[in-house]
Amino acid sequence: MTLSRRQLIKAALGTSLLASVPLLSTSVFAADTEAATLPLTIHTEQGPHRLDVEVAETVAQRQQGLMGREHLPEARGMLFRFEREQPANNAFWMYKTLIPLDIAFIDGEGRIVAINTMPPCESDSPRECPAYPAGAAYRSALEVNAGYFEARGIQVGDCVSVPALAGFCRGGD
Numbered sequence: 329m330t331l332s333r334r335q336l337i338k339a340a341l342g343t344s345l346l347a348s349v350p351l352l353s354t355s356v357f358a359a360d361t362e363a364a365t366l367p368l369t370i371h372t373e374q375g376p377h378r379l380d381v382e383v384a385e386t387v388a389q390r391q392q393g394l395m396g397r398e399h400l401p402e403a404r405g406m407l408f409r410f411e412r413e414q415p416a417n418n419a420f421w422m423y424k425t426l427i428p429l430d431i432a433f434i435d436g437e438g439r440i441v442a443i444n445t446m447p448p449c450e451s452d453s454p455r456e457c458p459a460y461p462a463g464a465a466y467r468s469a470l471e472v473n474a475g476y477f478e479a480r481g482i483q484v485g486d487c488v489s490v491p492a493l494a495g496f497c498r499g500g501d
Contacts, residue, residue, distance in 0.1 A: 368407060368470070370432075370440075370480075371487040371497075377480050379472065381407040381490075394471060395424040405472040407490070414466050419459035422449040428474035433466035438488045438497030441466055445474050 365380035380403060384390045390408050394400065408420075413436060420431055425448050433442040441464035449457035462469075470488065477483070487497040 365404070366407075366490055366492045368405070368488065368490045370482055371489065372480065372482055374481050377482065379403050379405050381405045381470065383493075384408045393420075393425070394427070394429065396426065398426055400427055400429075400473050402473065402476075405470055405476075408469040408471070409493070410467055412467075414462070416464050416466075417461050418466075419461040420444075420446065420469065420471075421454075421457050421459045422446050423451075423454045423457040425449065429471045430474050430477045431460065432470045432472075432477060432482070432488070433462035433464060434468040434470060434488050435465065436467040440482070440484050440486050440488065443477055443482075443484060447474070 365382055368379045368381045370377045370379070382404075384393060384406055390410075393408070394406055422429070425446075428445065428447045431444050431446060432440045433444075435441050442462045444460045444462075446460050451457055468488075489497060
């Protein structure tokens, strides 16, 4: 079967349009399942705060993030890891994310360099969802329930350690 030039152009345009909107057709694959977690500790002046985190290391995992989740247990979170340092203007957004979140941006030494609170975006249009840039270069980002950091006195400069992963600072506990 040979395709006409018009059919080839339509097929090529359709493919590139689908590739440019990967999140619109993504199903929520982890919303109702317990994912594997790693222990993480945030070291503060008040002492250590321990969480179990899911790790998002691939592009697909980072795009999915916590989308579609209706609940995040109090001592849980998601750690987004990047291969390279991310520029200060790289941002996270809350499209299709149902719960309010705090996000801490973490540098390559494991220090928190910025913290933002991100309310859910109620729009069905991704273009209408605000973006939350770090404002400082970062290597990882940690999402937890909104209010978690403030309630525990966690702030910029505090240290994050993940024993199972390299490149994070180590606390004294």
